[in-house]
Amino acid sequence: xxxxxxxxxxxxxxxxxxVYVVVFTLRENRLQVLLNDLPSAGAWxxxxxxxxxxxxxxxxxxxxxxxxxxxxxAYLEQLYTYGDPDRNAVSVVYFALVPADSLLTxxxxxxxxxxxxxxxxxxxxxxxxxxxxxxxRLRYKLEYSAVGFELLPDYFSLSELQSTYxxxxxxKLDKRNFRRRILQAGIIESTPRRRTGEGRPAQLYRxxxxxxxxxxxxxxxx
Amino acid sequence: xxxxxxxxxxxxxxxxxxVYVVVFTLRENRLQVLLNDLPSAGAWxxxxxxxxxxxxxxxxxxxxxxxxxxxxxAYLEQLYTYGDPDRNAVSVVYFALVPADSLLTxxxxxxxxxxxxxxxxxxxxxxxxxxxxxxxRLRYKLEYSAVGFELLPDYFSLSELQSTYxxxxxxKLDKRNFRRRILQAGIIESTPRRRTGEGRPAQLYRxxxxxxxxxxxxxxxx
DNA sequence: GCAAAAGTGTTACAGTTACACCCATGG
DNA sequence: CCATGGGTGTAACTGTAACACTTTTGC
Numbered sequence: 223x224x225x226x227x228x229x230x231x232x233x234x235x236x237x238x239x240x241v242y243v244v245v246f247t248l249r250e251n252r253l254q255v256l257l258n259d260l261p262s263a264g265a266w267x268x269x270x271x272x273x274x275x276x277x278x279x280x281x282x283x284x285x286x287x288x289x290x291x292x293x294x295x296a297y298l299e300q301l302y303t304y305g306d307p308d309r310n311a312v313s314v315v316y317f318a319l320v321p322a323d324s325l326l327t328x329x330x331x332x333x334x335x336x337x338x339x340x341x342x343x344x345x346x347x348x349x350x351x352x353x354x355x356x357x358x359r360l361r362y363k364l365e366y367s368a369v370g371f372e373l374l375p376d377y378f379s380l381s382e383l384q385s386t387y388x389x390x391x392x393x394k395l396d397k398r399n400f401r402r403r404i405l406q407a408g409i410i411e412s413t414p415r416r417r418t419g420e421g422r423p424a425q426l427y428r429x430x431x432x433x434x435x436x437x438x439x440x441x442x443x444x
Numbered sequence: 445x446x447x448x449x450x451x452x453x454x455x456x457x458x459x460x461x462x463v464y465v466v467v468f469t470l471r472e473n474r475l476q477v478l479l480n481d482l483p484s485a486g487a488w489x490x491x492x493x494x495x496x497x498x499x500x501x502x503x504x505x506x507x508x509x510x511x512x513x514x515x516x517x518a519y520l521e522q523l524y525t526y527g528d529p530d531r532n533a534v535s536v537v538y539f540a541l542v543p544a545d546s547l548l549t550x551x552x553x554x555x556x557x558x559x560x561x562x563x564x565x566x567x568x569x570x571x572x573x574x575x576x577x578x579x580x581r582l583r584y585k586l587e588y589s590a591v592g593f594e595l596l597p598d599y600f601s602l603s604e605l606q607s608t609y610x611x612x613x614x615x616k617l618d619k620r621n622f623r624r625r626i627l628q629a630g631i632i633e634s635t636p637r638r639r640t641g642e643g644r645p646a647q648l649y650r651x652x653x654x655x656x657x658x659x660x661x662x663x664x665x666x
Numbered sequence: 667g668c669a670a671a672a673g674t675g676t677t678a679c680a681g682t683t684a685c686a687c688c689c690a691t692g693g
Numbered sequence: 694c695c696a697t698g699g700g701t702g703t704a705a706c707t708g709t710a711a712c713a714c715t716t717t718t719g720c
Contacts, residue, residue: 229462235497236458239527239534240451275457279527279534303525303536305461305501312461312501312534314525381672398674399710421671422717603699620701621683643698644690 237312241282242270244301244317244356245291248373252338253390255353256290257345259333265344268315268352269334283316290334296320297372299363301356304348317356319372364390368409371429377415379424380404459534463504464492466523466539466578467513470595474560475612477575478512479567481555487566490537490574491556505538512556518542519594521585523578526570539578541594586612590631593651599637601646602626 245256257266271286273279280298287296297319304313337343339357342350363369370386371378384400404410408430415426467478479488493508495501502520509518519541526535559565561579564572585591592608593600606622626632630652637648 229460229492229494235460235495237461237495238451238457239459239461270451272451273457273459273527273534275532279525300524302522303501305495305536310497312495312536314527314534379672396711397672398712401673403709418718419671420719421669422673422719424672601699618684619699620685623700625682640691641698642692643696644692644700646699 235310237310239273239279240270240311240313241273241279241286242268242313242315242352243283243286243298244268244315244353245287245296245320246317246339246356246360246373247320247322247336248386248389249322249336251385251389252340253357254336254338255342255356256334257337257343258290259335260346261333263346265346266337266342266349267346268349270313273314279314280316283314283318287318287320291320293320293324297369301359302352304352315352315356317360319360319369321373321375323375361391368404368407371410377413377417377426377428379417379426381424383410383427457532459532461495461501462492462533462535463495463501463508464490464535464537464574465505465508465520466490466537466575467509467518467542468539468561468578468582468595469542469544469558470608470611471544471558472560473607473611474562475579476558476560477564477578478556479559479565480512481557482568483555485568487568488559488564488571489568490571492535495536501536502538505536505540509540509542513542515542515546519591523581524574526574537574537578539582541582541591543595543597545597583613590626590629593632599635599639599648599650601639601648603646605632605649 247254247256256269258269260267269286269290271282271289273282277285279300283298283300284294284296287298288294298316299318301315301317304315306312339353342353345353360369364387370383370390373386374382380401381397383404384395384397387400388395410427411430413426413428416423417426469476469478478491480491482489491508491512493504493511495504499507501522505520506516506518509520510516520538521540523537523539526537528534561575564575567575582591586609592605592612595608596604602623603619605626606617606619609622610617632649633652635648635650638645639648
C-alpha cells in the first residue's frame with residue numbers, strides 16, 4: 223500500500239474513513255432527518271458508509287444517499303470532519319437535501335426511518351451534536367444562499383417555497399417581502415406551468431441552474 | 445487493528461490521513477502564507493503532518509503550526525477535507541492565524557518560508573486551489589465575525605486592527621465607521637495601556653475572551 | 667357567490683455610508 | 694511649534710420591515 227508522497231510519517235498510521243450523511247427532507251410539514259437503526263446499540267445513527275478505495279468522498283456520500291433513499295441525485299455539502307483519537311476511524315460528515323415527493327422509492331432493506339428534527343430518538347456517540355450542527359448550518363445556509371428549493375420538486379410555487387423556509391427557520395415570513403427578495407436574488411425563474419387546486423392557481427417556478435448566487439450575496443432573511 | 449464498530453465495510457480500505465494547515469500572518473504590511481519547500485517536486489506545498497494514532501485532527505493541526513512556526517497557540521479552524529480516489533490518502537485542511545510579532549522564534553530545520561498571498565511560488569497538486577479557498581474563507585470570516593485580532597499581538601490599537609482588515613480585505617475602510625462597528629460588536633475592550641511613538645499615543649485594546657460574537661451577528665463589513 | 671389560496675405597492679423606520687476637524691504627544 | 698498619527702459626531706441615503714386588499718379559480 224502506497225504512502226502519500228508528500229508527507230512521510232514516522233509510525234504511518236492508517237485509518238478507516240467513515241462518510242456520514244445527514245439527510246434532510248420535508249415531510250408532513252416538518253423538517254425530518256433520516257436515521258439508521260442500530261439495534262445492537264439500542265440507538266439510532268446517522269447513515270454512513272466506509273470510504274472504499276475507488277470512490278471520492280463526495281461519491282461515497284452520494285452513494286450513501288442512494289442506498290438509503292433510492293435517489294441518485296441530491297444536494298450535497300460537506301459539513302465537518304471529526305477525528306477521534308480513540309477509535310482509529312475518521313468521520314467525514316456531509317449533509318444532503320432531498321425533495322420529499324421523490325421518496326416514494328422504497329428504502330433499502332436496511333432499517334432506516336425518518337424523524338422530525340425536534341423529536342429524535344436516542345442516538346449513538348456524538349451523533350446528536352452532529353445533527354444539531356447540521357441543522358444550524360442548514361439554517362445559516364438558507365438565510366443567505368437560498369437552497370430551499372432543493373427540498374422541493376423541480377417545479378414549485380412561491381407559496382410552497384415560502385412554507386419551506388418557514389418550516390426550516392421556524393418563523394413566519396412576510397409574503398410580499400419574501401417574494402420580492404427571492405425573485406430579486408435571481409435564483410429561480412417563473413415557468414409557464416401552473417398548479418391548480420383549491421383557490422387561485424399558482425404560477426410555478428424552477429431553479430435557474432445558471433444562477434451564480436451566494437457570491438457576495440447579502441443575507442436574504444433576517 | 446480494530447474497525448469502527450458502526451460501519452462494516454466490505455473491503456475495509458485503510459488510508460493515511462494528512463492534516464494540512466494554511467498558516468496566515470501579517471508581515472511587511474502584507475498577508476502572507478507559510479509554505480514548505482519540496483525540492484524533489486521543484487515546488488512548494490502547504491505544510492502538513494500525517495495524523496498519528498494518538499492525536500486528534502485539531503491537535504495534529506496545532507502540532508503542525510508549532511513545528512513550522514514555534515507557536516504553541518494559534519487560531520485554528522477546519523477548512524475542508526479532500527479525498528482523492530487516486531492516492532490512498534485523505535487530506536484534512538485547516539487554516540491558522542498567527543500574530544506576526546511572535547514569529548521571531550526560529551523555524552524548524554524544515555525549509556519553510558513566508559510568501560505574500562499575491563505572489564506565490566509554484567505549488568504542488570491542488571494546493572493553489574486550496575490556498576485560494578482558504579483566503580476566501582478568511583475574508584468571509586473577517587466580514588462577519590471579527591477574527592482580525594488573531595493576527596495581532598494581545599494588545600493592539602484600533603488603527604492597527606483597521607490596517608489588518610484593510611490588508612486582508614484589500615480595500616480602504618472609513619476610520620470612524622470602523623471604530624464604531626468594531627466597538628459596538630463588543631468583541632474587544634479598551635485597556636489602560638497606551639502605545640507611545642510618533643504622534644498622539646494610542647489607546648490599546650484587547651480581545652474579550654468572553655465575547656459571544658458571531659452568533660446571529662450581522663455582517664460587519666461590506 | 668363564496669371559500670381558498672395567489673398575487674401585488676407604499677410608507678415608516680433603521681441601519682449604513684460619507685465626510686472634516688480637533689487632540690495629544692515627540693522631536 | 695510643527696509633524697504625526699489618534700480620536701470624535703452628524704446628516705443624507707439606502708435598504709428593510711410592516712402592512713391590507715384585489716384576483717382567480719373550484720365547488
